[in-house]
Amino acid sequence: MNLILFTFIVLLGFTSYYFGRKKAYTIQSTKKRLTALPQFYGYYLAIWCAIPAFIIFSLWAIFEPTIVKLLVLNDYSNQGYLDDELNLIYEKTKALSRGQFTGEITPFIEASAEKYLSLRSIAQSSKVVIVLSIIIASVAYAYKRISSNSRTREPVEKFLNAVLFTASLAAILTTVGIVFSLIFQTIDFFKVIPLFDFVFGTHWYPAKAFVRDSSEALDPTMYSDTFGAVPIFAGTFFIAFIAMCVAIPIGLMSGIYLAEYASYKVRQYAKPLIEILAGIPTVVYGFFAALTVGPFLKELGTSMGLEVSAESALAAGGVMGIMIIPFISSLSDDVITSVPQSLRDGSYAMGATKSETIKRVIFPAALPGIVGSILLGVSRAIGETMIVVMASGLAANLTLNPLESTSTITAQIVVILIGDQAFGDPKTQAAFALGMSLFLVTLCLNIVALRVVKKYREKYE
């Protein structure tokens, strides 16, 4: 029903656009000069259609449920029900009206369900009537008002401005909302687990918290050796380090090749091919790491007499590095290409060879941008989840041996939040605390990266 109404309003919008423009053409044909192009007259009318529709829809969405509930529960007032009981009755009524009620049906509830349905249909039809009549009235009013010297361009531009502003506001508010949801849960977590234990504890074993019977009282001392985040922070940075050991040299060298050595034709094909790497879903990298690289490393290690775990930090880090190569190569290629040609000419004219020019002039000039690209790569590596979950195991070992399995912050969040969980439980809140710390780390990295890149731009523009 709502969908039909919505479609109808959209059609009305198009129609009012058409009429607005038509009126503008009519005015134009009388040799009067318009204040704006005819399209603006059309848009102006369409806006007069859209804004009232939006306002009424929102009002309805906000007030209809409350009013219907009040009217339905009105029958039960003065009968001594508590608020909770009233709510329950209302929920039963709604379930029954949808035909989903499975309990015992009392005549009371049946009656209110009927009342509920009739109220809803009244609300619906009155909505249709009110929306349509107000839209038509407002469009008609605007249509009558527009003339050769009415201002239509400014309101249309203002409306566009407002729409675009709302879009960016939505993005910002979402971010803020996410951060707040993290903050409150994190604070709750640290009420139970001391911050000191979390930051400096060396034993991460959230499974222990799973054992607790939820009916028992919360006893903080039982978590004393459960939520020490050092092993997973160490694992995160360790795997990221391995990844960057793979990604930085290969990415940088291929970036330099693409920017300085490759002929136009090679570059044209090679660059998109490398960028395809960035388009592969991480879960695909994950099973590449878990099913191909991991077992291969294990076999290789065994043949050399080393003990290699099938799920090793090396497998996860190595594959993660491959995933990051395109970021570094593509960004550093862009940065190197944007070093002015005049610097290259200056160096060549002094008799420098290509490699000398790159080493002594181009690389230093592009360094801030390259550092920026590497830092962006690092924050990718720290935030990467799937590869670690699949290829490096879930046990949080505190180790610096790349052949053993370790775990990362993101992988632990997955472990904690998979399956049954109870909100308000330290185990679940631990995930929020981890998320918060991860967010802080990547935020700092991104800020540093952006500042470095900005500094670079200032130098050359």
Added chain:
Amino acid sequence: MIKIKAKDVDVFYGKKQALFNISLDIEENQVTALIGPSGCGKSTFLRCLNRMNDVIDICSVKGEILINDFNINDKGCDVVRLREKIGMVFQKPNPFPKTLYENVSYGPTIHGIAQSKQEMDEIVETSLKKAALWEEVKDRLHEPGTGLSGGQQQRLCIARAISVRPEVILMDEPCSALDPIATAQIEELIDELKKEHTIIIVTHSMAQAARVSQNTGFFHLGQLIEHGSTDKIFKNPDNKKTQDYITGRFG
């Protein structure tokens, strides 16, 4: 004495021919100015002399260019050595984003000219002195070269070019990005430099060509229309086109 002898030089950008049959002799320790309207090929010719056209993929050069009787377009020519002997100053000052000292020591480092730090210091000092920049920058040699004014940057680039004691200095409109005062300083400098170097300067300013050069070549549409002593070209040219260009009737 003839320093550079160009014989039948043709230059192509892809299929488009940019220079036709250029033959030009350059006198040693004199300033030769190349003038002509935009796009006439004078910069292209200049870039042939230190093989800077190699950098452009689609560019190909035919013909002989003899420097000290050695054809630089030969396969056996070592471009690194060639560019050590033939320095270049560009239209826009292009100091490297390094310190002043590093800018000037760049060439000597690449060519392994200085044996010690002390020797390098001397090279940097003499080069900056010859470029008439020493007094202005001697206290801030370790600050970035990009922080200088436009005219100072261009003199820094000249210091960089002469740091390896080149025999020839090519200048591609070295003053076009500078104000009149900086231009006057550079012109004075050019006059000084010709004692030790052979200078070829591309310029759009006829007044500048008349002021600084002893010889002038006039290019038009990829052809060398006329060349000879600056006096003759400016006062009594043989060719009607040269006459028209000099007097400002076209270009």
